[in-house]
Amino acid sequence: MLNKNASTLVQAINAKIQAGEFPSERRGCLCGSELQHQVSNVDWLGLTAQTVICHSCGLMRLNPRLSKAGYSLFYGSDEYRRLHSGEEFIADAERRVMQKQGGQILALLEPYLTHSERLKVLELGCGGGWNLLRFDAQRFETRGYDLSPGLVEFGVSKGLDLRLGALEAAESDYGWADLVILNHVLEHLNEPADFLRRLREKLKPSALVYIGVPNIDNFNTGQLQLAHTYYFSPRTLRYYLQSLGFAVAELGPAQNIHMHAILTPGEARIEPQLLRGEYARLMRIIRNHRLRSRAVRALDSLGIKGLLKSALGMNAVKSN
Numbered sequence: 001m002l003n004k005n006a007s008t009l010v011q012a013i014n015a016k017i018q019a020g021e022f023p024s025e026r027r028g029c030l031c032g033s034e035l036q037h038q039v040s041n042v043d044w045l046g047l048t049a050q051t052v053i054c055h056s057c058g059l060m061r062l063n064p065r066l067s068k069a070g071y072s073l074f075y076g077s078d079e080y081r082r083l084h085s086g087e088e089f090i091a092d093a094e095r096r097v098m099q100k101q102g103g104q105i106l107a108l109l110e111p112y113l114t115h116s117e118r119l120k121v122l123e124l125g126c127g128g129g130w131n132l133l134r135f136d137a138q139r140f141e142t143r144g145y146d147l148s149p150g151l152v153e154f155g156v157s158k159g160l161d162l163r164l165g166a167l168e169a170a171e172s173d174y175g176w177a178d179l180v181i182l183n184h185v186l187e188h189l190n191e192p193a194d195f196l197r198r199l200r201e202k203l204k205p206s207a208l209v210y211i212g213v214p215n216i217d218n219f220n221t222g223q224l225q226l227a228h229t230y231y232f233s234p235r236t237l238r239y240y241l242q243s244l245g246f247a248v249a250e251l252g253p254a255q256n257i258h259m260h261a262i263l264t265p266g267e268a269r270i271e272p273q274l275l276r277g278e279y280a281r282l283m284r285i286i287r288n289h290r291l292r293s294r295a296v297r298a299l300d301s302l303g304i305k306g307l308l309k310s311a312l313g314m315n316a317v318k319s320n
Contacts, residue, residue: 002045002046005082006045006083007046009079009082009083010045010046010047010083012079013047013074013077013079013080013083014046014047014048016077016079017047017048017066018048021073022066022070022071022073022074022077023066023067023069023070023073024064024065024066024067024070025064025065025066025067025070026063026064027061027063027065029054029056029057029059029061030057030059030192030193030230030240031054031056031057031059031275033054033055033056033057035054035055035056036052036053036054036055036063037052037053037055037279037283038050038051038052039051039052039053039060039224039286040221040224042224043224043225043226043228044221044222044223044224044225045083045225045226047226048226049062049065049224049225049226050062050063050064051224051231053279053282053283053286054279055279056275056279057236057239057275057278057279058233058235058236058275058278058279058281058282059230059231059232059236059240060216060230060231060232060282061229061230061231062226062228062229062230065190065229066226067190068190071190071227074226075147102130102131102132102133102134102135103134104254104255105131105134105181105183105210105212105260106134106135106138108210108250108252108254108260108262109179109208109210109262112208112249112262113179113208118139118140118141119140119141119178119179120140120141120142120143120176120177120178120179121135121140121141121142121143121177121178121179121181122142122143122144122145122170122173122174122176122177122179122180122181123142123143123144123145123180123181123182123183124144124145124167124170124180124181124182124185125145125146125147125182125183125184125185125188126144126145126146126155126162126181127146127148127151127155128146128151128152128154128155128158128162129142129144129151129154129155129158129160129162131181131183132144132155132160132162132181133158133160136159136160140179142160142161143161143162143163143173143176143177144160144161144162144163145162145163145164145165145166145167145169145170145173146162146164146165147164147165147166149164152164167189167195171198171202174198174199174202174203175202175203175204177203177204177207178204178206178207178208179207179208179209179210180199180203180207180208180209180210181209181210182209182210182211182212183210183211183212184212184213184214184258185211186211186213186230186232187213187214187228187229187230187231187232188227188228188229189229189230190229192229192230192240193240193244196241196244196246197244197245200244200245200246200265203265204265205265206264207264207265208249208262208263208264209246209262209263209264210260210261210262210263211237211241211260211261211262211263212254212255212258212259212260213232213237213258213259214228214231214232214257214258214259215232215233215234215253215257215258215259216231216232216233216282216285217233217234217282217285218257219282219285219286219289220257220289221289221293223257232259233278233282234251234259235274235275235278236274236275236278237251237259237261238251238261238271238274239271239274239275241261241263242266242268242269242270242271243268243269243270244268245265245266245267245268246263246264246265246266247263247264247265247266247267248261248262248263249262249263249264250262
């Protein structure tokens with residue numbers, strides 16, 4: 001439940017979306033299909049965000065979504081800054097450092113890393129650098145890019161080489177890196193396929209790529225965000241990564257409801273069997289979630305909501 005101030009901010013943002021102050025666009029699925037089924041018309045905060053699922057391949061996405069210019073205006077708006085306080089982000093960054101976040105990523109990558117030389121690690125969308133700190137402590141050469149001046153300043157204060165800039169600003173470093181980290185970045189991109197193609201073209205043949213994204217197999221309305229343009233399942237993630245020229249060395253869970261993939265440059269592979277029945281499978285997951293949610297609401301008045309949610313595994317979790 002949002003407090004009164006947050007509700008007022010959500011209403012103000014929705015009014016701007018409705019008035020076209022944040023430009024939007026419609027796009028077909030990455031597979032080229034226009035056939036879609038609406039999953040939701042709002043995100044977890046109540047912001048206008050139409051989430052759909054592709055009938056052909058099962059990939060979930062926002063459609064319509066804000067354009068690149070629209071997202072820039074959205075993130076720079078007074079309402080967004082007040083809804084997602086910069087001070088709270090900095091405090092969260094400090095907490096993550098104190099709790100040594102990033103250790104899980106390093107542990108997952110450890111079997112693939114060689115320590116015979118000082119490897120170069122590049123993180124895009126690095127925030128305050130809490131993931132890079134773990135690599136820096138292992139004497140890797142680290143570099144990160146982020147759009148938040150406050151978070152970049154925070155990471156620099158910890159001795160990291162962090163730079164202010166979008167993905168385009170980092171392109172000259174794609175070929176420099178032995179390891180590229182994209183932790184909760186891919187789901188925020190308007191054109192993830194175009195970005196991955198450019199990355200693939202510039203990578204060293206021996207480079208590794210780590211990707212972390214929400215796993216929509218663990219569907220929860222708390223995962224739905226206006227900031228998330230795409231939602232991947234393990235099957236759709238593997239399919240699109242392989243089709244764009246990456247070999248998937250590993251794909252598995254991360255941070256409870258999320259998933260990770262470890263990639264190397266490879267040859268483009270199209271495996272249509274990965275997507276066979278994916279739409280129907282994900283629709284069953286979504287319907288089951290809705291049934292459980294209705295059961296919780298129906299029994300809420302009996303005072304056993306918390307107990308029931310725990311029994312059904314429905315503790316509210318927000319994704320990045």
